[in-house]
Amino acid sequence: MNSEQGQKPYSLDALRSGDRAEFASIVEAYSPMIYRLGLKMLNNPQDAEDILQETFIKAYRNIGKFYGRSSVSTWLYRIATNEALMSLRRKRPEAVSFENPGLHESEPQEPLQIVDWCCMPEEEFLTAESRARLDEAASRLPANLRVVFILRDIEGLSTRETAQVLDISEMAVKTRLSRARLRLREDLTEYFGQLVEEE
């Protein structure tokens, strides 16, 4: 039996031999994380549902090629991120440049907005408007930065796991995460900074 943190143990042999009950329990256990990834990547429930279905259809078809060298969650995240990036490429080809993420990837942009908005009352951060602003800011990130940010800071994967899912180096994960976070900080400063100045 194999097991992953917080998940029910599963039998790799049963999965690989096509045991449908075992596959159903994997679908049950991992569909919330795949659905959330789809929602965060594509910002649309219908697209998230498509990603969810396609991920498990591909997983079922390719179960014979899963040898358990990575965890089930890493394997499923890999399928799901590929699906999400392909979907984005179909919808907005200009927004996806995974293979060629830019010549100046290691150069961070300079912070433009220097306003200390950390001191705002906590409830200001929890309003529906603030939450919508967080989603909007994340959806404006280029796909190659957004996927790293979602896996690391929202799904809580380690740098190493994120690198395995995306098949990139750990250094590339750190660089893209840094760029994503700085861009989000910049974007949120524009919004929360204005609220602070209005008070």
Next chain:
Amino acid sequence: MHRHEDCRQLLNSLSGYVDGDLHQELCDEIELHMKDCENCRIVVDTLSKTISLYQTSSEPIKVPDEVRQRLFHRLDLDEFLNL
């Protein structure tokens, strides 16, 4: 006195700094720099806040019942829906 050039160089390391991922030597350098540089202190504080806002706003999601039903149906797993 800090130099603007230092801010630019340290910017690359701030994400690792807020993760507690850096060598002690570089952490000390950033902390020393921030004592003298209000702008960098604000960037670090608002960067940490940005990350924590996303982390706390990402509560576990329940897959809606109808989405779950359609998923099991598409996978021909209807018989396992109510287990």
